[in-house]
Amino acid sequence: MRIPPLTIYILRRVAISLVVLVGVSAIAFAMSYLLPSDPVTSRYPDITNEQREEMRRQMGLDQPLVVQYARYMESVFRGDFGKSFGTGNTVGQDLAIRIPATLELAIFGIVFGVLAGLPMGILGAVYRGSWIDHIMRVTNLLAQSIPAFWLGVTLIFWLYFQLRVVPSPIGRLSPMFTAPVGITGFYTIDAMLAGRWDVAWAAFRQLLLPAFVLGLGVVSPIARITRAAMSDSLKEDYITFGRALGLKSRQLILGDALRGAMIPIVTTLGFIVANVLAGAAIVETVFAWPGLGRYAVTAITTSDMAPVSTCILLIASSVAVANLLVDISYAFIDPRIRNEYAQ
């Protein structure tokens, strides 16, 4: 039986990702193990040494590391991530509230970053070497250079404390509204589904500033890679040929050249997911956003083992999955990659 080349390609990529995921989980486990806190002592500060030994045995902490890792992985596959002694809930419960908060913020941020970065990159490539190119270059280097935490704090000061044009920068929704109950966990969408347009608008206004600061980190990588890839594809023969045929510039640039430049642009998406999730730790701390990043930062600074390893595992896995999706999407964008596996 002949296996289609696309399947071989995808299987190979999935296999590589699985290897990465195993390594990721081992490091996530090691991280929580390294943290300077003893789970027994931190939970029961005043117990005798014998009691402590007994507790350690009950919790399986006297077993060899490999056994502990195996048991950890087993409970992860059962969906049991342990308990946070910071919040008193299971990590699963905590994450159920925090993941949608971070996702909503990250999606708005990435959408803003791509909408700003893509045109900047295209303009830079089309007007390469001219003053437009230089303005785009300075703008995106500036976007990359301004530290997110300082920008966040400064924007809050001017736009909230001084000018009062944005709502109070605390959390996802001002306390005047009750959070919409819904399926998606995205306040904007849930509120719209419930027909509460005022709540949706309030949640959207709350999102604007943090999404802007988070998305600014995406502008530069997108603009850079778009400019480089577009410059290359604009030099291709098919563009010259199209010009000779008298095709419209807009069609050539936005249709053909951009399509030719898609592979490098899509490649950066994996990198961008990693960037945004790391940036979320900072932005969520500044804007008191109840998401994954702030949860992880709090857990790390309080040596809360279970949430730390789960957050690291979760973020690293999403980056690995993003990279896998990027690799698979190559095969759909570029038939040459698919055909490499045909032999």
Added chain:
Amino acid sequence: MNMHSEPMNLPLPQVQSAPKRSLWRRIYHGIFGGDALGFAGALLLAVLLVVAVIGPILVTHDPLLTTPKTLLPPSVEHWLGTDHFGRDVFSRTVTSLRIDFIVAGLGVTGAIFIGSFIGLICGYLGGWLDELVMRLVDIVQSFPLLLIAMVLILVMGPGVESIVIVTVLINIPTYARVIRGEALSRKTLEYIDAARCSGASEASILFRHLMPNTLSPIIVHGSLNLAAAVGNVAALSFLGVGIRPPTPDLGVMVAEGTNYLIQGAWWMSIGPGLVLAATIFSLNLVGDCLESRLDPRRAEG
């Protein structure tokens, strides 16, 4: 078509009528390829470096001295005002810049040495070792490095040394990957064969022939990396796990300033933030300029 080899239509800081090419013009055209932006970035970086180096002479007050004159706005006596402990914000900013440069610089330098060595060996030898190390690099690079850095710092105990070590660790993969690629693409070139034919040892090929040729990507990635490292050190300090008060650091100063913004003390965080942004911006400008000059993939055409 290389944009930087063309005459620029931006105002250039050069003397058209000078009969002999002055030193400045030679630097401007030779190193920066007539790229006014990269040159401006280098000037800004030079100013910041000088300020950091002669910082101890430049400060107007003891950066650690607490006085009863708390939260004063900028004045002739205190150029950037005073903070909540009555310390001079300008003197603290200058000292912070110095500390942040040292910490990030040491971290990136360490990463360059270790990472390039790993990359060189992997790219040259290839085989299972290469495969193994590159998978490890994949794994490390899919981690949220800021969070990993936080965990490692807490494990090692907070302090300046921990931040340097963590900066080294999280930047090693970048250089390992880049230099591996360089070594891989160059090891089949003729000059390497020529060296081997004339009896050069493997070690000599690696370190005398391959390594010098990987210098330009190291410089490019070094300056971009240093920009990121300065930002990361400040971000870690802002989150409370980096450089600890009372040692001045730009991130710590912004974090402290945040608590007094509501009282209107904007001067506590605006100066340090601007200096931080200027430092990262100048490093990025220089790195970006050198990248388009030296990157072999972009150089042709």
